[in-house]
Every structure is written in C-alpha cells, then in structure tokens.
Amino acid sequence: MSKRFFSSTSAAQAIKPNVARAHGPTRPRVYAKMQNALAKGVPNSLPLDAQQAMEQAREKAVERKEALKKFALAHDRQLGVGLTRAFDAAETLRREGVDPLSVTPRLKHPHDRFLQRLKNDGGDKIITTRSNVLHTMHSRFVPLLNDIRGLPLQDALLTLAWHRKRITSKVSKPLENALVKAKLEGNFDLEKTYVADAFIKPNGAVLSTQFRKRFLKGRGRYGSTQHAITAMLELTLQEREKPFARKVADPLEWVRARLRARVGDMKKGDASLKVQDVFERVSSKKVVKEVFC
Numbered sequence: 231m232s233k234r235f236f237s238s239t240s241a242a243q244a245i246k247p248n249v250a251r252a253h254g255p256t257r258p259r260v261y262a263k264m265q266n267a268l269a270k271g272v273p274n275s276l277p278l279d280a281q282q283a284m285e286q287a288r289e290k291a292v293e294r295k296e297a298l299k300k301f302a303l304a305h306d307r308q309l310g311v312g313l314t315r316a317f318d319a320a321e322t323l324r325r326e327g328v329d330p331l332s333v334t335p336r337l338k339h340p341h342d343r344f345l346q347r348l349k350n351d352g353g354d355k356i357i358t359t360r361s362n363v364l365h366t367m368h369s370r371f372v373p374l375l376n377d378i379r380g381l382p383l384q385d386a387l388l389t390l391a392w393h394r395k396r397i398t399s400k401v402s403k404p405l406e407n408a409l410v411k412a413k414l415e416g417n418f419d420l421e422k423t424y425v426a427d428a429f430i431k432p433n434g435a436v437l438s439t440q441f442r443k444r445f446l447k448g449r450g451r452y453g454s455t456q457h458a459i460t461a462m463l464e465l466t467l468q469e470r471e472k473p474f475a476r477k478v479a480d481p482l483e484w485v486r487a488r489l490r491a492r493v494g495d496m497k498k499g500d501a502s503l504k505v506q507d508v509f510e511r512v513s514s515k516k517v518v519k520e521v522f523c
Contacts, residue, residue: 273329283484288480321349321476322347345466348426351370352470356426359408361463362435363400370397376427383409383467383505388490391503401428402461405511408465413509418469420505426474427466434462 301317304310348356363371374393378386386405390398412418416451437460479481487513497503 233235256280277484279487280484283478284329284481285506286492287479287481290475303419315328315375318448344427348468349464352424352472355418355469356466357408357412357415357418357468358466359404359411360465361407362437363403363430363461363463364435365459366397366400366461367459368430368432371430371461371463372403374398375430376402378405378425381425381479382473383420383423384503385487385490387503387505387508388493391497392493404463404465406508408467409505410509410512412467412469414513418467420509422471423467423469424474425465427464429464429466431462431464433460435460436462 232438298309298314298317301320302313305313305316307313323330345358374390374395377393381389383405387402390402390405409418409420409423412421412423437458449522494503
C-alpha cells in the first residue's frame with residue numbers, strides 16, 4: 231500500500247482496488263477524468279456517500295457555468311480563458327468584501343487579503359502561528375501540507391499519522407502548538423477548528439545573530455561550509471460552523487474520509503490522535519516560544 235494514500239492519484243486508484251497498479255508513475259490529470267465522469271452522470275455502482283459527493287460537485291460545476299454565462303452577457307463578451315480569469319478575479323474581490331466596480335483600494339499584503347476572505351467566509355476567530363525549520367528542504371513539506379489544508383484538526387492528525395514519515399514530526403509538533411495557542415488565547419472550540427492554510431516559505435526562517443555568527447561564516451577555499459537550509463512553516467487555524475466548500479466539492483474526498491476512518495479504527499487507543507488529549511498533553515509542558523516576524 232502506498233504511503234501517500236491521501237493524494238489524488240492514489241485515492242483514484244482506491245476506487246478500483248482490483249486494478250493492478252503499474253510500476254511507473256501514475257498518469258496525471260486525475261481530476262480531469264473525474265470531471266468528465268461527472269458530466270456523464272453519477273454511476274449507481276458507487277457507494278451512497280460517493281454518489282452524494284459527486285452530485286454536489288456536479289451541482290457546483292453547473293452553478294459556475296451559469297454564473298459565467300451571466301457574467302459574459304453583462305459585459306457583452308464571449309466565453310473564453312480571458313473571461314474566466316476576469317470572473318475569478320471578480321469573485322475573489324467579492325469574497326474579500328470589496329466591490330469589483332468600486333475605487334476602494336485592496337489590502338496590499340496577500341496574507342491580509344487571504345485573512346479577509348476567511349473572515350467573510352467563516353468568521354473572525356482566526357489564529358496564525360509561525361515556526362522555523364532548519365536543515366530540511368521545503369519541498370518535503372509540500373505533499374503533507376497539501377493533504378491537511380482545509381481539514382478539521384482531528385482529520386489532520388489522522389492524515390499525518392497515516393503518512394508514517396520522519397518529516398511528519400516537523401509538521402505535527404507545530405500543529406499541536408498551534409491548537410494549544412488557539413485554545414488558550416482565542417478560546418477556540420477544537421472540534422470546530424479547521425486548518426485553514428498551511429504554507430512553507432523557503433529561506434524564510436528568522437535566525438538569531440548568535441546562530442549566524444556560529445554557522446554562517448566562510449572558512450576559506452577548503453574548509454568552507456554551505457549556508458544553512460532554512461524554511462518558515464506558517465499554519466492558520468479557523469473556528470467555523472461549516473467545512474470549506476472546496477473540500478465538500480472535491481469528488482475524491484469521500485475516499486480520503488474512509489481511509490481516515492480506517493486509521494482511527496486501527497489506532498483507537500492512541501491518545502496522541504485525539505484533539506482534546508493532544509491539548510492536555512502539550513499544554514502541560516513548557517510552551518515553545520513562537521517566531522515573531
């Protein structure tokens with residue numbers, strides 16, 4: 231069984247478990263094939279939860295198509311790539327609470343615009359934490375962060391437990407510290423808290439002066455050392471009543487939900503995967519100082 235079973239390609243393979251897997255890499259554009267299948271209709275052979283997920287995705291696609299047609303008629307333009315980009319930009323402005331036709335300036339920083347969209351979509355209870363990562367390439371974090379983005383805290387912990395890689399400890403520990411900060415400082419309901427965003431920034435760590443003097447220095451031609459590989463891990467949590475629309479409309483999310491339930495059954499007695507137990511365990515220890523930048 232593949233370790234990255236929560237990815238889109240491996241989840242698509244889980245729909246047909248009797249098909250033998252090739253030794254080479256899985257062909258891309260799995261979501262394109264799923265969209266083509268949605269256009270033809272929802273097959274009755276799939277489980278009930280899969281049929282509901284695919285039906286919701288199909289309704290979202292129909293609504294977007296109708297909105298695009300209205301947008302084209304309102305601006306007297308033909309459907310195309312340019313019109314689609316203009317429509318997406320206008321929808322982004324509306325999610326930020328800005329009228330596309332107004333002269334009100336937008337927020338300059340992308341993270342501030344993202345937080346504004348989150349507030350308009352799910353509420354004001356948002357918290358962001360940052361932590362340094364040293365001597366680890368940022369590219370190793372990308373698959374993990376893509377898998378936990380948009381999930382509740384309980385599902386995010388189960389997803390990290392499924393990967394069973396050493397790199398998961400460098401994501402799970404900051405996530406545990408983030409949920410403790412959300413509970414203590416923001417009084418969040420951990421059962422309704424979601425991982426709104428998980429981002430890794432290469433070469434973004436905030437290094438102290440002592441570290442730079444001790445490590446980042448030249449030693450001539452033969453005794454020189456490379457600069458430290460650093461990154462900045464940024465996690466944003468939000469307490470909200472409803473899940474993210476992108477996760478609800480994902481036609482493969484029902485497969486990942488079943489796999490997470492399987493992990494929960496296998497590790498039912500493991501207290502490290504329950505949100506409340508994690509909070510009690512981490513909050514009883516000395517809090518790790520957060521990076522301020």
